[in-house]
Amino acid sequence: MIQFLLNQTLISVQAIDPNLTVLNYLRQHQHRCGSKEGCASGDCGACTVTLGRVEQGKMVYETANSCMTFVSNLQGKQLITVEDLKQGGQLHPVQQAMVDCHASQCGFCTPGFVMSLFTLQKNSRGWQHKDAEQALAGNLCRCTGYRPIVDAARQACEHSQQDIFQQQEALTVKRLMDLQNDQIQEISFNGHRCLLPKTTSQLVALLDEYPDAKLLAGGTDLALQVTQQYRTLPLIVALQQIDELKICQVNETEIVLGAGVSLQHCYRLLSEHIPPFAHILERFASLQIRNQGTLGGNIANGSPIGDTPPMLLALNATVALQKGSTVRRLPLADFFISYRQTALQEREFIRAIIIPKVTLSQNFQAWKVSKRREDDISAVFAAFLLETDSSGRVTEARVAFGGMAEIPKRATQCERQLLGKPLTTSSVEQACAALEQDFSPLSDFRASADYRLQVAKNLLRRYHASLTDGLNVLEVSRYVS
Numbered sequence: 001m002i003q004f005l006l007n008q009t010l011i012s013v014q015a016i017d018p019n020l021t022v023l024n025y026l027r028q029h030q031h032r033c034g035s036k037e038g039c040a041s042g043d044c045g046a047c048t049v050t051l052g053r054v055e056q057g058k059m060v061y062e063t064a065n066s067c068m069t070f071v072s073n074l075q076g077k078q079l080i081t082v083e084d085l086k087q088g089g090q091l092h093p094v095q096q097a098m099v100d101c102h103a104s105q106c107g108f109c110t111p112g113f114v115m116s117l118f119t120l121q122k123n124s125r126g127w128q129h130k131d132a133e134q135a136l137a138g139n140l141c142r143c144t145g146y147r148p149i150v151d152a153a154r155q156a157c158e159h160s161q162q163d164i165f166q167q168q169e170a171l172t173v174k175r176l177m178d179l180q181n182d183q184i185q186e187i188s189f190n191g192h193r194c195l196l197p198k199t200t201s202q203l204v205a206l207l208d209e210y211p212d213a214k215l216l217a218g219g220t221d222l223a224l225q226v227t228q229q230y231r232t233l234p235l236i237v238a239l240q241q242i243d244e245l246k247i248c249q250v251n252e253t254e255i256v257l258g259a260g261v262s263l264q265h266c267y268r269l270l271s272e273h274i275p276p277f278a279h280i281l282e283r284f285a286s287l288q289i290r291n292q293g294t295l296g297g298n299i300a301n302g303s304p305i306g307d308t309p310p311m312l313l314a315l316n317a318t319v320a321l322q323k324g325s326t327v328r329r330l331p332l333a334d335f336f337i338s339y340r341q342t343a344l345q346e347r348e349f350i351r352a353i354i355i356p357k358v359t360l361s362q363n364f365q366a367w368k369v370s371k372r373r374e375d376d377i378s379a380v381f382a383a384f385l386l387e388t389d390s391s392g393r394v395t396e397a398r399v400a401f402g403g404m405a406e407i408p409k410r411a412t413q414c415e416r417q418l419l420g421k422p423l424t425t426s427s428v429e430q431a432c433a434a435l436e437q438d439f440s441p442l443s444d445f446r447a448s449a450d451y452r453l454q455v456a457k458n459l460l461r462r463y464h465a466s467l468t469d470g471l472n473v474l475e476v477s478r479y480v481s
């Protein structure tokens, strides 16, 4: 059985199909039709809802694309939808701001925008334009235009006032805490099952019993199989309830991130420790997706165009893989085998990702090139880490790309050209030429093979320029289209 609060109503449900998304649950089971389906693929934000959870005795609110979130993800949380905002006949301040600023025309996108604004206001540090941009980047509007919506965001954040959710916070925390327990939960319907372990020991036991079970983390990748390919997942083991997979530790030399750490949490943590990594995460999908999607999921899905693997390769990261009670550490470079094939064995899962800290003598940068700045998948992703000695010779070169091969991959020939030489235009040009030996990229709807190769070379030149000419190319380049 899973239990959650639908606003303040306790819902306990056992007989429910784990392939059901929160959006379909709301519309079909709760007859709450405010949340809309625009794309069912996480791209438009019309289905945005707010999920509340308890962290250190306080409520934390995050947006989610309900079209991509399976119902199992609601366990122990508060689900707030657009229907919950109006209280006693009075619009919530964010709804009123949308009205005051004329921020809605046809209205299809409006519930999603309202929920993104509501969550922004909950987490608001006053008005910050960048926060609003990030909060709204995952919501599309075809007719109003974004200026009035940003005006509404500003009004809502500048005139933030206590609302019913703040007034009820202590009660909500208590009610959610009462839902916590150590037992494996289960939902099932129509022969489809989902098991929700709370510990890695329970996970290990379940994988021993059900080696064919599909692991579900944030579901932002997996859910597409259901919503786009119309497949069903007969047996799911959900990882979201396992706190051990969310542990983050930083020591003198390493950053250890649990596989279940959300991408948004990675963003917050890495802003301090590896700022270029965090900066790129601002362009990883949308806030809704980053709130749910995990670092482990971004690696385990084995995509050649995932954003974190090239950075992790350049940083020489390793993954801790657990099978039974045995944990092995594998360099990430050995994890990706072939297109969407990884070194994960049956019953094995990613427990953590270990990133060596960038030292003072190292320089790390990364660039994402996509057709659109926000909420788009990379055409080419490049990550560079160089170390030079006191004479300026390159002593360590790690160059990794996404979108250039069937797996995220180091450019070993290119690295060889850089090693042992001073970083000059001539050595960089030789390294650029070597990229042709490293990669024979594909042409697809994101980019042609020629374009990819040209961009890869240009990104290496750009990296060189950023190091040697002191050019501030970082801002411009991250929005390359």
Ligand SMILES: Cc1cc2nc3c(=O)[nH]c(=O)nc-3n(C[C@H](O)[C@H](O)[C@H](O)COP(=O)(O)OP(=O)(O)OC[C@H]3O[C@@H](n4cnc5c(N)ncnc54)[C@H](O)[C@@H]3O)c2cc1C
Pocket: 041, 042, 043, 068, 214, 215, 216, 217, 218, 219, 220, 221, 222, 223, 239, 259, 260, 263, 283, 284, 285, 286, 289, 292, 293, 294, 295, 296, 297, 298, 299, 300, 301, 305, 306, 307, 308, 344, 348, 349, 350, 351, 375, 376, 377, 378
């Ligand atoms: C609209 C949209 C935009 C996107 N934009 C980007 C983008 O800009 N950049 C990008 O890189 N990706 C993007 N993605 C892809 C996706 O969001 C990421 O890959 C995300 O990190 C997946 O994590 P998850 O936790 O949601 O994984 P899930 O969907 O839960 O799982 C993905 C796969 O990993 C497996 N898995 C998950 N955790 C583990 C584990 N601990 N051990 C073993 N196997 C595991 C699952 O079984 C599944 O096969 C986007 C997706 C959407 C829908």
Ligand code: FES
Pocket: 036, 037, 038, 039, 040, 041, 042, 043, 044, 045, 046, 047, 048, 065, 066, 067, 068
């Ligand atoms: S319906 Fe478009 S993001 Fe969910």
Ligand code: FES
Pocket: 103, 104, 105, 106, 107, 108, 109, 110, 140, 141, 142, 143, 144
């Ligand atoms: S108001 Fe019509 S899509 Fe936004």
